[in-house]
Amino acid sequence: MTFHKHSEGAPGPSLLGTGETHDLDRPDGDVLEMTDSVMGSWTYTYDDFNQLTSGTASAGVDAGLDLGWTYDRYGNLLYDGRNTYAYDAEGVSVSFWPSSVDG
Numbered sequence: 001m002t003f004h005k006h007s008e009g010a011p012g013p014s015l016l017g018t019g020e021t022h023d024l025d026r027p028d029g030d031v032l033e034m035t036d037s038v039m040g041s042w043t044y045t046y047d048d049f050n051q052l053t054s055g056t057a058s059a060g061v062d063a064g065l066d067l068g069w070t071y072d073r074y075g076n077l078l079y080d081g082r083n084t085y086a087y088d089a090e091g092v093s094v095s096f097w098p099s100s101v102d103g
Contacts, residue, residue, distance in 0.1 A: 035059075049075060 028050055035041040040060010047053050055067040067081040076087045084097045 047071075051075065 030046050030050065030052075031044055033041070033043050038060075039057075040062060041058045042062075043056050043058065044052060045054045049071075051071050052069050054069070057063050057065045068079070069077060069081065070079045072078055072087070074087075074091055076091060076093075077085050079085070082099050084099070085093060086095045088094050
């Protein structure tokens with residue numbers, strides 16, 4: 001696993017020898033890009049509250065897959081690309097509904 005920042009232009013240390021790379025171009029440490037030998041290449045985006053909003057695979061077994069996450073105004077996850085979540089007035093998760101999978 002290697003980490004690097006675009007602004008520095010040089011890769012960081014390699015960990016575990018996995019061949020993963022992570023682009024940490026944000027001061028908060030959010031992963032913007034990730035590549036490894038199993039999952040391929042992914043890019044990620046975040047909203048103004050630092051919540052993951054999308055993930056897109058450009059190479060590997062999931063190439064072309066686009067995932068999206070949505071949140072309510074309190075920061076609770078509402079949809080993760082496969083499941084829908086609901087919360088009570090105190091923000092406690094009360095249910096979720098898996099999306100149907102065509103097969």
